[in-house]
Amino acid sequence: MITRIEIDGFKSFVGFAMDVRPCTVLMGVNGAGKSNLLDALDFVRRTVTMGLQGALSGANPRLAARDLFHHADGHGDACTASELTIKIGMLVPSTYGPLPLVVRLGVGRDGTPPDPVRVAWRGGRVWVSSLVHTEWMDRLGLPGQLRAAVAAARKAFLDRNGTDWAQLRGSDAAPGGPRSEGARELLGVLASETATWERIALDPAAMRRPFGGSDELTLLADGSNLSAVLQRLGSGELRDMEADLAALIPEASAIRPVFDHRRGEYDFDVRFRHTGWTSPPMLSDGTMRVLALLAAWYDDRRAGLLAVEEIENGLHPTRIAELVRRLRRDVDDFPDLADRARQVSGFRQLIATTHSPVLLSALYDDPTGSLVFLEQASRVDPARAGISTVTRARPVREPRADEEPGETVTAEQVKRLLEAMGQVIA
Known part of the structure; x- marks a missing residue:
């Protein structure tokens, strides 16, 4: 189960960070970055299972090398990011309990569109979170029983394996000595978790x-x-x-x-x-x-993540919200994870993208942050003398004391937006 996504230099993301809940609905207009976010997950999935060149093989045309790196308005190489990094935190079921994993990969760029772009592996690793910083647990509201189970799972893994990290290789043919048993186990757990990160893009025909x-x-x-x-x-x-x-x-x-x-x-x-x-x-x-x-x-x-792009496609407006409610009903919410970690191969999680006001109307008063607005914003980069359009995430919930104004959207703000659109509030 994904709990946190951080992206820098990939497509429309610069300094992007978003907490992810068991059910997360991404709301935004076309071009806001919803598909790009799912691309980032798919890029990590493919790199973990096939290596960097496998991820760029063309099976997903949205992952062409020339389109990976963030680009600002302007001319020349200086306006395109030279590196990208993607970091994802997750809770993964295991024989130890709910294991807190983090995966991070980095890729560098040579060449600038329209010239050929070549990518270079900058390294990657997966590790068991040290739990030194637990702010993510506070932000997500993890219950005490789950926090204790996460800490116990980490300790049990380290006691058995003596290591808490493993290196990702840029390709299957990358040189390197044999990995330890713990590293192999970590990579296997990661591969099983990321296997379900492919988006569902259904073709009725x-x-x-x-x-x-x-x-x-x-x-x-x-x-x-x-x-x-x-x-x-x-x-x-x-x-x-x-x-x-x-x-x-x-x-x-x-x-x-x-x-x-x-x-x-x-x-x-x-x-x-x-x-x-x-x-x-x-x-x-x-x-x-x-x-x-x-x-x-x-x-x-x-079992694992069900990632659905534009979940409203082909559905009557009156059925969209009910479909999400029924899928949402069976997600593995945080209180369930401690007991289910040793019983399942993957925690059930839903990430859906939409621009349907009907779905927004049905979910706007959820105070947990499960509904997230993805929006376009202009970013000025003095170092490169360019202006770029970036994606930012604004969850629908009450702001915390340590947050700047505008980092969240309140339910009242969404209600006013819906009323201005002539949408009937359920």
Whole structure:
């Protein structure tokens, strides 16, 4: 479970920092940096699992080398950041309990667009937090039981392994001696945690086609193996999913996974009260998206982060808030983590981006900071004589005594904004 994101020099982020809660909804207009934030998570995920060159292989076109580094308005090399760093704090389930990990990676730049840009590995590491600084626990409001469990997990890991960090390599072929058992374990835990950081960007057309691949895979980013995931769900999970589907799409009453043995393909049908069983080609985009998000949420093999971009896409405005409420209901909130750490492979967390005023209206009075505005701001860099547009995060909650004015958005401010937009407050 991600608890903190700090980014400098990557895309629209300069000196960016944001606390992350079990359910975090990122609100912002197009271009505010919502997709860039998910790109940062994907960049770390790919670098951890495939090395730097693997992360830049082209599988995600948004991670092209020329687009990674923050660029200011102006001319020449001086207006582009020469380095980027991404640092992410997290709580990870383990045999020791909820383990507090931090991963940090750095990348340097040679060349400036439109000229070819080359990247150089500046180093990276993962470590067990020393817990010397615990302000993040205070900001997130971690309960005492969880704090004690986090400290005990750290101690147990160190007692067993004698080390609390491991170096990340820029590529699989990077030189270096054999790692210690503790370092290998840390890297394995990190790889398992980051495996779910890929955003869900669903393609209804791909989901409508039968799937002929493995039923062992978790939901793919485009949702194309939805039918195989449905086939794998247990009867209990499928019943619960059907109940959620009926609440979101009242006419839907049941889901029937289908396997075509002759063709070796997975498929499914959805039953509607007045029209009976209906195959995917006849389902709306909104229905397909709801099915995929619920399937990913109920699939234990995908336990961890569910990152959804523009969660409102294809959904009727009246269903958006209810979908988020139902996904939010099953996140592993902080009081749950101490007891669940040894039972699960990943803590359930939801990060969703949106620019829907309907969803804003439904969540604006949540005082925890789960709703975060991502906004554009102008930044002047005297050293480079340039002005750039950067992303800043403003959580919706009451400001703390040590915060500057404008660092947060109050519920009353959001209410006035919604009223000015003509939005009915629920």
